[in-house]
Amino acid sequence: MKSKTLNGQDSAGTETVGAPSSVLTGWTQKLMTSQAAFFKKTKPIVERCESDLNTRLRLKYAPYYRAAESADGINLVVDGRPMLLMSSNEYLGLSRHPKVIEAAKRAVDQWGASACGSRLANGSRAYHTELEEDLAAFLGKEACHVTAAGYLACMCSISSLARRGDAVIVDPNIHSSLWDGVLLSGAKIERFAHNDMDSLAKLLAELDPKQAKVIVVDGVYSMEGHVAPLPQLVELAEQYQAVVVVDEAHSIGVLGRDGRGVCDQSGVTGRVELICGSFSKALASTGGFVAGSRAMIEYLRSNSRQIIFSAAISPAAAASARAALGVIQVEPEHHERLWANYRHLKAILEKLGLDYWSSPTPALPIVVGDKEKCYWMWKTLWEQGFFTVMSLPPGVPPGKDLLRCAVTAMHTAEQLDRFGEALKLAMKRAGVEPKH
């Protein structure tokens, strides 16, 4: 029998108490509705969601989730206005490259929209293994596994690698995907100061020598643009027998030979156990990868819930990532334009006296350090037709409120100069003083 609740619904939430509503006369129906409203209790979690301050502020000031009506690389139309994207992760501008588009179209024609299954079960296809072989060879690793999102790839690089009783040693500024993997692993979390190898050495020396250890870092930190000091880090890792995991999401296509990443640039590929990353940056697609020794990749395939219980990357996404990987190895001009633009924008920021956190990579933040000022800078830039993204704590460390900006191969010098003029105005309106 169904139980009745105070607000007149049964436990399945479908029936009203007493006579069916069709036979209720007007006033009785009104009385019952107001009684139901009186007794109705809001569920605590629904109430929490409805009264969430972050959401209210976001909806009031509306800086996020701004949908473009059209987009061609960095040229967007938002609310009918042309906007120049100054926070793109598409570092090399390959999402409209003819070879990338053609590969995606062909893949859909041949394989359809999706394999609709996990790799372990019924979703493995030849285009997955081809992409994995190409990536493993490109990165200088024995094997590779590709996933439907970079987030999954980074998470799975740690979540099933470390376990309770182990120590996971992290730079606190690692990406959320790595953090989630660390938290899921159940291992003891140990933090060293961001990019500080003295702090890492001190921490390692204090840990139990018998405890299994994993060190987790970003190759390039997405907010700061900083590069991890891998040569010193792998030395320490070897001294203390720690496995090293590096997220190369923002360094593939950007650093290293033909864009092979920070491990390659630092000459430590063979000394880093796992390299993970995303296709959603320079490789102009969606999806992610983790690469390492055959044994470690096969271990993840048998043990990672993110791999086992999640559907495979789609044919179009896999094909476009593979095509982009081919392009970056034969067309150096995109890479050259990216770095010329990096130098140009960095010079503009330096001239304006803006703090770009000494970023040596195309992820060039503008650190304002104050939420209000950051908002006014963002708003002025928005009104001037420049799309940047505000990143506030806890997304960034306290006092590092910033506008996330990034330069790409698609920008022109003239566009960057115009951005510089808009920044000058934004600094004035927001009361941001030059740091000279």
Ligand SMILES: Cc1ncc(COP(=O)(O)O)c(C=O)c1O
């Ligand atoms: C450093 C880093 N790692 C991982 C990811 C996750 O990649 P994806 O967007 O493909 O899920 C991102 C994306 O923002 C990132 O910046």
